[in-house]
Amino acid sequence: MSPADVDAIAAGDDRLKLDERQFRDLLARVAEGWSTGNPRQAVEAFTEDAVYVEPPDRQRYVGREELYAFFHGGGPSARPMRMTWHAIAFDRERQTGFGEYTFQRPGLQLHGIVTVTLAGGRIASWREYQYRSDRSFEDFAGDSLRAAPGSAQQPARPGDEVGLESYRS
Numbered sequence: 001m002s003p004a005d006v007d008a009i010a011a012g013d014d015r016l017k018l019d020e021r022q023f024r025d026l027l028a029r030v031a032e033g034w035s036t037g038n039p040r041q042a043v044e045a046f047t048e049d050a051v052y053v054e055p056p057d058r059q060r061y062v063g064r065e066e067l068y069a070f071f072h073g074g075g076p077s078a079r080p081m082r083m084t085w086h087a088i089a090f091d092r093e094r095q096t097g098f099g100e101y102t103f104q105r106p107g108l109q110l111h112g113i114v115t116v117t118l119a120g121g122r123i124a125s126w127r128e129y130q131y132r133s134d135r136s137f138e139d140f141a142g143d144s145l146r147a148a149p150g151s152a153q154q155p156a157r158p159g160d161e162v163g164l165e166s167y168r169s
Contacts, residue, residue, distance in 0.1 A: 018121055023090040023097050026123070027116070031083035031101075039071035039078050047119055052126040059128075081105040086137055095119070102137045109133060111140045 018026065026045055033042030043064050046052070052061040052070070061070050072078050082104045090097035095118040103110045112130025116123055133140050 017092055017095055018090075018118060019092055020088075020090040020097075022121075023116075023118070024085075024088050026118075026121075027085060027088060027097075027099050030123075031085060034071065034081045034083045034103075037078040037080065039068055042071050043068045046123045046126070050122070050124055050126065052128075054128050054130065079105060084137070086141075103130070111137055 030042045030045045033039060033045070046064055046067055049063055050067065052067055053059060059070075061067050084102045084104075085099050086102065087100040088097065089099075097116050097118075098113060099116065100113050101111070103112070109132065110130040111133055112128050114126055114128040116127075117125040131140075138145065
């Protein structure tokens, strides 16, 4: 998406609302920024006044400056971390989506889900619910990963990851 597209979205041009592929790409850029030690890349996916929260305010960060400090970790270099997306859904009309993920950094692994609301092609609101667990995502989610009988949807498989390369043509 070009800077002109982002400006048009910010101006309220409905023709340029993000679609599902662009939403997935946006979340993949956040994960890639975290996973490659580039917190600036992750922060750029958020609006200037974005709200990032784990209710009820277990974690709360407002604006890119606070997000950068949180993502960076406050040390001399970005803290090592990894984000893996397992499932993503998006409502284009509402510019709201969801992602199921595993987040890891040394000594911590979390499985969770996030609700994301967009404004101007960027993340305006990130609300996450997560559980600490040493189990793999597949063991953690268990038989809930099975597809419904008669469904064309395939369940997640070990090693399935959602990332930028998964969505580029």
